């Protein structure tokens with residue numbers, strides 16, 4: 026015991042370490058900045074970003090979303106300006122979500138089919154002024170129903186086939202308004218095939234479908250429901266149609282089914298807590314695969330940053346890079362504008 030310090034001279038420690046590692050020192054390539062850059066495996070680019078944001082009625086409106094500091098709801102005219110900003114930053118696509126006028130909400134969500142609803146007006150205006158940016162629209166019913174569900178509610182049940190009919194009509198009205206990608210987030214069975222058929226039969230066979238294939242019944246959507254005004258409305262939960270957070274085989278089956286029905290791209294939602302699903306879907310199907318960094322994920326990062334507990338910019342960029350490492354081709358994120366600015 027007395028000799029112990031001398032046994033740990035640096036020379037003998039080195040010899041010991043070389044013996045156990047076989048001389049393989051993984052830190053060699055991490056020593057310098059140039060060398061770290063040289064061996065980078067994944068990189069985030071502005072081409073990976075899809076900007077998610079909110080719409081509201083009126084003109085000249087940019088109002089803050091309480092649970093998402095830094096995020097605002099825009100009236101159509103302001104959304105056009107913001108889309109222009111996104112396009113100038115090189116962001117390839119946007120995904121707007123409407124906070125519809127509560128008076129337009131109905132039991133069956135049929136306002137989704139109105140050519141003059143908020144989302145369709147915004148799509149038309151943005152397509153006219155900023156044609157170079159891609160617009161991805163959600164064909165789910167939740168902004169349009171009085172109960173906040175993504176489908177039609179009958180006797181306490183979300184009825185599948187009738188919901189699909191309405192969702193298909195909504196998707197068609199979005200395509201007619203000029204949407205570039207239809208991205209249904211409702212998780213009804215058979216909706217991908219039904220939307221594909223309707224698009225093809227109506228002159229929209231060039232419009233791709235990005236399926237929210239693996240959408241989980243998650244508590245991370247809280248701030249979004251506040252943002253689109255469905256928080257107080259939602260009756261019960263969405264467990265009868267979204268995937269259980271405990272399951273991954275079910276997520277694989279959902280993706281397999283959506284691909285068989287004609288999905289061009291897959292999405293996983295939420296994002297960071299579900300990177301294992303991203304990895305599995307990418308490895309299994311090799312399709313363009315996306316993840317949605319949802320409102321609750323955004324709020325967590327913002328809240329910690331506002332408290333001075335984490336470095337917002339670093340955590341934002343690290344979280345986005347993690348999606349790339351897991352296999353994402355792109356990320357739907359409320360951070361898109363900030364991240365794009367940072368990537369300039």
Ligand SMILES: NCc1[nH]cc(CCC(=O)O)c1CC(=O)O
Pocket residue numbers: 163165166167175210211245246247248249250263318319320321
């Ligand atoms: N069709 C519903 C929908 N569309 C976008 C989100 C969540 C997005 C987010 O949390 O950022 C949800 C989830 C939900 O309310 O169940």
Ligand SMILES: [Mg+2]
Pocket residue numbers: 212213214215279282283
């Ligand atoms: Mg499905």
